[in-house]
Amino acid sequence: MKSKGVKIAILSGKGGTGKTLVSVNLASIAERSVYIDCDVEEPNGHLFFKPEKVWEEIISVKIPFINESLCNGCRKCVDFCKFNALAFIKNKPYVFEEVCHSCGGCMLLCPEKAIGEQEKPIGKVQKGVSGNVSVHTGIMNTGEASGIPIIKNLLSESILVKELPVFVDCPPGSACIVMESIKDADYCILVAEPTVFGVHNLNMVYDLVRLFKKPHGVVLNKCLDGENPAETFCTENSIPILGRIPFDRELGTLNSDAKIAARENEKFWILFASLLETVMKEVRHETTVNPQR
Amino acid sequence: MKQLLILSGKGGTGKTTIASAFIKLSSAKIYADCDVDAPNLHLIMAQNIEPKRTDYFGMPKAEIDTDKCIKCGLCKENCRFDAISDENGFKVDPYACEGCGVCEAVCPANAVSLKPAVAGELMLYADDNNVFSTAQLKMGSGTSGKLVTEVKKQMKTVASPDTKLVIIDGSPGIGCPVIASLSGVDMVLIVAEPSISGISDMERIIKTAETFRTKIGVCINKHDTNLANTEKIEEFCKEKGLPFTGRIPFDPEAVKAINNGQPIVDVDCPSGAAVKEVFSSTMKLLFKESDGAEA
Numbered sequence: 001m002k003s004k005g006v007k008i009a010i011l012s013g014k015g016g017t018g019k020t021l022v023s024v025n026l027a028s029i030a031e032r033s034v035y036i037d038c039d040v041e042e043p044n045g046h047l048f049f050k051p052e053k054v055w056e057e058i059i060s061v062k063i064p065f066i067n068e069s070l071c072n073g074c075r076k077c078v079d080f081c082k083f084n085a086l087a088f089i090k091n092k093p094y095v096f097e098e099v100c101h102s103c104g105g106c107m108l109l110c111p112e113k114a115i116g117e118q119e120k121p122i123g124k125v126q127k128g129v130s131g132n133v134s135v136h137t138g139i140m141n142t143g144e145a146s147g148i149p150i151i152k153n154l155l156s157e158s159i160l161v162k163e164l165p166v167f168v169d170c171p172p173g174s175a176c177i178v179m180e181s182i183k184d185a186d187y188c189i190l191v192a193e194p195t196v197f198g199v200h201n202l203n204m205v206y207d208l209v210r211l212f213k214k215p216h217g218v219v220l221n222k223c224l225d226g227e228n229p230a231e232t233f234c235t236e237n238s239i240p241i242l243g244r245i246p247f248d249r250e251l252g253t254l255n256s257d258a259k260i261a262a263r264e265n266e267k268f269w270i271l272f273a274s275l276l277e278t279v280m281k282e283v284r285h286e287t288t289v290n291p292q293r
Numbered sequence: 294m295k296q297l298l299i300l301s302g303k304g305g306t307g308k309t310t311i312a313s314a315f316i317k318l319s320s321a322k323i324y325a326d327c328d329v330d331a332p333n334l335h336l337i338m339a340q341n342i343e344p345k346r347t348d349y350f351g352m353p354k355a356e357i358d359t360d361k362c363i364k365c366g367l368c369k370e371n372c373r374f375d376a377i378s379d380e381n382g383f384k385v386d387p388y389a390c391e392g393c394g395v396c397e398a399v400c401p402a403n404a405v406s407l408k409p410a411v412a413g414e415l416m417l418y419a420d421d422n423n424v425f426s427t428a429q430l431k432m433g434s435g436t437s438g439k440l441v442t443e444v445k446k447q448m449k450t451v452a453s454p455d456t457k458l459v460i461i462d463g464s465p466g467i468g469c470p471v472i473a474s475l476s477g478v479d480m481v482l483i484v485a486e487p488s489i490s491g492i493s494d495m496e497r498i499i500k501t502a503e504t505f506r507t508k509i510g511v512c513i514n515k516h517d518t519n520l521a522n523t524e525k526i527e528e529f530c531k532e533k534g535l536p537f538t539g540r541i542p543f544d545p546e547a548v549k550a551i552n553n554g555q556p557i558v559d560v561d562c563p564s565g566a567a568v569k570e571v572f573s574s575t576m577k578l579l580f581k582e583s584d585g586a587e588a
Contacts, residue, residue: 013331015304015465020490041466042302042497044490082352082394103373103393142500145438145469172304172465173330176435179388196552197309197333204331208432224545229552256519258489 006283007166009185009214013201015172017193018221018245021255023169024048025262025272026279027133034164036154038181039171040123040138040147047258051128051135059138059150060119061102066093070114077106077115098145123150131263134164147171151180174204182209187283188216189242192230199229206239215286217242219275240282243275294456295579296478298327298507302498304465306486307514310547312462313337313556314568319576321460325448326427327441327474328464329413339425340554344416349428349443351412351436352392355385361404368396368405388433413440417447424451438469445474458579467501475501480508480579482538487513487522495526499535509535510578512571516540536578539571 010023020037024045027035037045064077064086077093078086085100086093097120107115123140138154140147155168170181182188188209192202202218209216217240220230224247234241245251251268254261261268297315299308309326312334316324326334335344357368359382369377376389377396385396387410397405412434418425426448430437441464448459461478464470475481481502485495495511502509511530516523523540530537544564547557557565 014333015301015306015331016486017305039466041468042304042490042494044303044493047489047493080394080398082392101391101393103391103395104371105393105395105398108371108395109398140468142467142497143472143504145472147468173437174432175330175430175437175470176388176433177468179433193305195548196336196554200333200336201331204432211432224548252518256486256488256491256522 005163005165006186006287007168007184008187008189008279008283009168009170009182010189010191011170011178011182011205012172012191013174013205014193014198017191017198019172019191020044020048020169021221021245021261022189022191022219023167024260025268026276027167028131028260028262029269029272029276030132030165032132032164034134034136034166035169036136036166037138037169038151038154039169040140040150041171043137043139045169046126046135046137048260049128049130049133049135051126051130054126054128057125058121059123059125059153060121061149062104062117063097063100063102063120064095064106065116065118066095067114067116068092070112072112072114074111076109076111080105080109123147125150125153146177148177148180151177155181155184174208178205178208179212182212182214185214187279187286188214189279190216190218191221192218193222194220194224194228194230196229199233202230202233206237215282217279217282219243219245221245222247242278242282245271294452294459295480296459296461297575297579298461298463298474298478298481299484300463300471300474300481300498300502301465301484301486302467302494303486303491306484306491307541308484309333309337309462310551310557311482311484311512311514311541311568311571312460314558314565315572315575316460317556317558318569318572319458319460321458322422323424323448323452323456324460324462325425325444326462327444327470328462329428329430329437329440329444329470330464332427332429334462335416335418335425335427337551337554337556339418342418342420344418347415348411349413349415349440350409351434351439352410353407354387354390354392354410355394355396355405356408357383357385358404358406359383361402363402363404365401367399367401371395371399391435412436415440415443415447419451424448438473441470441473445477467497471498471501475505475507478507480510482575483509483511485511485513485526487516487519487526489522492522492526492529496529499533508578510538510575511535512538512541512575514541515543517542538574538578539567541567541571
């Protein structure tokens, strides 16, 4: 299948609508591809791919380190820090690592050069292979507040494999962490489920992709007979529907056992192959109509 | 006052469905939705009331006065967030800017200033009986943890000494909004889902919650979609000594109820019946005074 070098982000707003289902299956169908799991708080893609030859890199951020013998107690660092990550306790500056944003301001402003920086690990990036798919996973350490530096690392590295299609599995929500994940995407797939919750959150990511002027389409998941509020939303807003995944016990079971449906059963291979074809058609169309990216 | 927080790690396991059922069953008068990224509880619990709305200011954003700018480039050089670009003059990307103030501090021409920025909206729904605190983060904003803290603060301003129970719907994940929602609660109920992904996510949220030393209970939603995985979860709870508060079956009636804006206990259905059991064992656990955590 021709699907060169495009970056496709899969997002949903609401959790549990099927982002990972769609991402791992599309990546498996493509002749060769890269799968990137940006849901660094709760990464699941690797459970499906069970990648081999896994290579691991620790991701760290820079945290201030204070040389107390040089500190003259001027408190410039404490006054400057907008995140309240520094405080004076018993006449000594103290760093609250969890709230530090690593801006480097305290080090820059210290008149005595008493502040340096040290690395603090916040998680890791794993890279491995699963058949035709190169699997990249970000895993944040539990207890950390922000996985954004891990996402930045994941997506900067992916530039190296320009000739392959890249599928970016995003975290739920529409906050900074999602924005970081879709920033460089050529196309966004919004996965929606047929509930009022699903539609409410679809509306939010729909606003987000429009704000960033990303071409986009919707995959309707868990489709049952009867009215689908997500489909109605798409029709009303003229959002292209890329495909429908039926509510299917067999698919549900495969998925809950972390099996890649398209690799297990020809029926699902056909389903996702046709979805990928539609997605790639849309992507090509968008890149000819809006070639700014 | 006891605070019960509902979390899951993985999204879409049924936090809001269970929270709305619990609110109904307990007749809790005060409740909150801390999923400020993608709030949904208001769709069930506050359909016909207009809330009181307050702007939420997150971190300020830097702005460069192009008339004063001497184009030295120090701001761009020192920005750790790649928020400053230099195309026809220096400019700040408000989405990348974290409001740290480094650019303002290094600018030799006083051309940079930090401006307050609205990053979301707090909502307080109140009628004669109930008070419901929630918020919506502006798209692409950071500081969701701080907004969660504001939602809880807003909730507490209306609590009285005879408030027995508050119920808080949480957000998926294990990051800043979850950590902010965890502080100060008496118990966390984790809604697990019987899938390999669900189990992995549950283990990570339990690890996160454990550092707060609150009581933890676990229940399983859609338990009959994968019985083998359901057993694995119960086994895990036994091994870790975590109280297990029950199973809720997959139920198409639940989807219908939610789509009609009803808590599942308002409808005669299998999931509604099961959630009542989960509720009663959760309450027993929450009000059990064995650890002196009474507020």
